[in-house]
Amino acid sequence: MSESNLVVLPDMQAVENTEVEEVKVQEGVVSAASKKLDEEEKAFVGSGRAKMIFPHVVKTLRGFIEEDDRFADVFANTARTISECCAAVVDKSGDVMSDLEVYRKAVQFYFPNADVEFKMNVRITGAAPSEEEMKKPADIKAEPEKPKPAPKPAAKPAPAKDAKPSDAAKETEAEEEKPKPKIPPRKKKAFEDDSMQLTLWG
Numbered sequence: 001m002s003e004s005n006l007v008v009l010p011d012m013q014a015v016e017n018t019e020v021e022e023v024k025v026q027e028g029v030v031s032a033a034s035k036k037l038d039e040e041e042k043a044f045v046g047s048g049r050a051k052m053i054f055p056h057v058v059k060t061l062r063g064f065i066e067e068d069d070r071f072a073d074v075f076a077n078t079a080r081t082i083s084e085c086c087a088a089v090v091d092k093s094g095d096v097m098s099d100l101e102v103y104r105k106a107v108q109f110y111f112p113n114a115d116v117e118f119k120m121n122v123r124i125t126g127a128a129p130s131e132e133e134m135k136k137p138a139d140i141k142a143e144p145e146k147p148k149p150a151p152k153p154a155a156k157p158a159p160a161k162d163a164k165p166s167d168a169a170k171e172t173e174a175e176e177e178k179p180k181p182k183i184p185p186r187k188k189k190a191f192e193d194d195s196m197q198l199t200l201w202g
Contacts, residue, residue, distance in 0.1 A: 033065045033076035040082040049093070050086035056099075057086055057106050064107070074110050085109045 041058055044051075061082070065072040089105040090097075104116040 029069050029072045029076060030065060033072035034062065036076055037062060037065065037082065043081075043083070044086075045083050046086050047090070049090040050083070053089060053097075053102050054082070054086050057089065057102065058082060060103055061085075061106065071110070078110060080109065 037058065044054055046054060061075065065075055085106055088109050089102055093101075100116065100118045107114050107116050
């Protein structure tokens with residue numbers, strides 16, 4: 001008897017049922033997370049800076065929820081709110097933040113061990129500029145920075161009546177010699193096999 005090259009195929013009905021169940025579970029998680037986000041969007045409270053980033057964070061988180069069921073699952077089951085997320089993002093942020101930093105802090109609010117990388121793809125559409133367009137001067141010209149007025153010297157505090165002039169000088173020297181605290185460098189974490197890829201669309 002010769003060897004057979006036949007391969008036993010799995011029961012296609014069982015495979016289709018498994019796929020349908022997985023899709024239903026994913027849709028349930030995504031639906032629950034989307035519903036939670038909708039409710040939190042309506043109940044949002046926050047400072048002026050939090051209000052400024054709020055619509056952008058909501059839009060981005062909504063995209064992440066629809067894109068990855070693990071993100072949707074964590075979002076749906078966390079007790080934290082989008083109001084708290086936006087407050088955490090702007091906390092100790094200063095006056096200006098990059099988009100990347102906003103989204104990094106928002107993701108880390110839900111996934112503290114996550115890191116967010118940024119990749120920009122530039123799609124050139126149409127033909128390259130003509131020779132004439134490339135020779136055309138810019139409409140807006142660069143201007144040198146205007147000189148800033150000289151800062152006023154800070155007034156030195158008057159020495160105490162009981163203190164000797166040499167004591168005041170020693171105190172000033174001691175203040176100037178204080179070392180500044182060193183900030184340890186951020187440790188880069190290696191990505192694990194179950195890393196999540198989320199997309200920002202603008």
